[in-house]
Amino acid sequence: MHGNNLYDAIVIGGGPAGSTAATVLASKGRRVVLLEKEKFPRYHIGESLLPYTYFPLQRIGLIDRMKASHFPKKFSVQFVSSDGRASQPFYFFTPLKHEAAATWQVLRSEFDQMLLDNARAQGAEVREETMVRQMIQENGAVTGVRAVGKNGETLEFHAPITIDASGRDAFAVTRNGWKVRDPYLNKIAVWTYYQGALRDPGVDEGATTIAYLPHKGWFWYIPLPEDIVSVGAVAEKTYLYNGTRDLASIFHHEVAINVWVQQHLAPGRQTGPYRVTGEYSYRSRYCAADGLVLIGDAFAFLDPVFSSGVFLALRSGELAADAVDAALTTGNVSASQFSDYGAQMRKGIEAMRKLVYTFYDLEFSFRKFVDHYPHLHGDLTDCLMGNLFRDFDPLFEAVAKFAAVPEPLEHGSPLIEGR
Ligand SMILES: Cc1cc2nc3c(=O)[nH]c(=O)nc-3n(C[C@H](O)[C@H](O)[C@H](O)COP(=O)(O)OP(=O)(O)OC[C@H]3O[C@@H](n4cnc5c(N)ncnc54)[C@H](O)[C@@H]3O)c2cc1C
Secondary structure, three states: OOOOOEOOEEEEOOOHHHHHHHHHHHHOOOOEEEEOOOOOOOOOOOOEOOHHHHHHHHHOOOHHHHHHOOOOEEOEEEEEOOOOOEOOOEEOOOOOOOHHHOEEEOOHHHHHHHHHHHHHHOOOEEEOOOEEEEEEEEOOEEEEEEEEOOOOOEEEEEOOEEEEOOHHHOHHHHHHOOEEEOOOOOEEEEEEEEEOOOOOOHHHOOOEEEEEEHHHEEEEEEEEOOOEEEEEEEEEHHHHOOOOOOHHHHHHHHHOOOHHHHHHHOOOEEEEEEEEEEOOOEEEOEOEEOOEEEOHHHOEEOOOOOOOHHHHHHHHHHHHHHHHHHHHHHOOOOHHHHHHHHHHHHHHHHHHHHHHHHHHOOOOOHHHHHHHOHHHHHHHHHHHHOOOOOOOHHHHHHHOOOOOOOOOOOOOEOOOOOO
């Protein structure tokens, strides 16, 4: 079946999800083409990893390179109250006796390049500056894509299965009208970078700090290589856009509210543009259709707060690639082959979604909760570290006594015609 431009699988997008899926499939001997519209390295937000990112990174053979990189090691998360008081850091190595407990803060331009190069090295054909414009369908099934190459030429690629890893461009979701917004999560983020801002010493040097703003808004403070810190404010649009749309004014207005953030940024120098993004919380109505499967942000994105995006991208890339490989072996790439994949992802995403809702519940205190239910401390820390694919019913039944826990969203299973 290997003719010209005829592949086993097509991957749209070379972010963490797409590179992982392409690597797993190529390492199984599948003929994969990955189409990426940008020329790497390219800027991307999403810099803080979760400990459980270790396992998909291990599977695609990148742990040694991560260890040898200049990415700061992240051992902990700390929370800072809106009056500027820092909590005791939550160290991942306390509950997790595994080297995964030391994770990383990454420069996404370099991290994504590393993953893409790895996909190439494992045998995937990677084509940068190639933008997918259209899906080719036969008898209702996706059988390929039409793309535009860097010189404006139209290209066609054919395969029994296409993996949409196009991130928040959400290629299939947008074209098929599958986007379902989260009913409650509706934040925006305004962020920039500082050079020379304060870092805590020693083991806390690479810690993520989450600093509260009033009304459950918050700042992230993420130390990156070369003395750069990524710092951003997240809150309701109506709150942040109150009075001005100028990003620098919005950002500095919020900095002035939290004394910890203000003091940490004071010795530093702001660098690069101020950036903004919003309306990012959604899920696709379907995770798959005949000849098509969605992974990473192209399937769902929750919220930046617990840094779950890159982990879910890698994990979905890995799970979907395994399902694609099995489907190619049986010769049946219809949507029904992705039911288990969809169910697994929805379970993991729902656990994290409940935790995110809890974070935004004004009445909820994680500290008080753990005082009440010390035996659920492990469940909570598992969720925070990305150990998401297990049973969290006892945890969220208890959480529901203190906070409004959302019902699971129905959408995200495969599109199986006739059901
Ligand atoms: C404000 C904010 C802060 C965040 N912070 C964190 C964090 O701290 N930690 C964390 O883990 N996550 C974070 N995230 C989430 C994280 O950015 C994403 O979850 C992650 O990048 C998803 O990876 P992906 O591979 O699915 O998509 P992406 O990384 O977006 O990759 C998609 C790729 O597809 C390419 N593409 C798109 N359309 C096409 C097309 N038509 N043809 C060809 N190529 C195409 C794009 O160029 C891109 O390279 C944050 C998100 C936001 C919005």
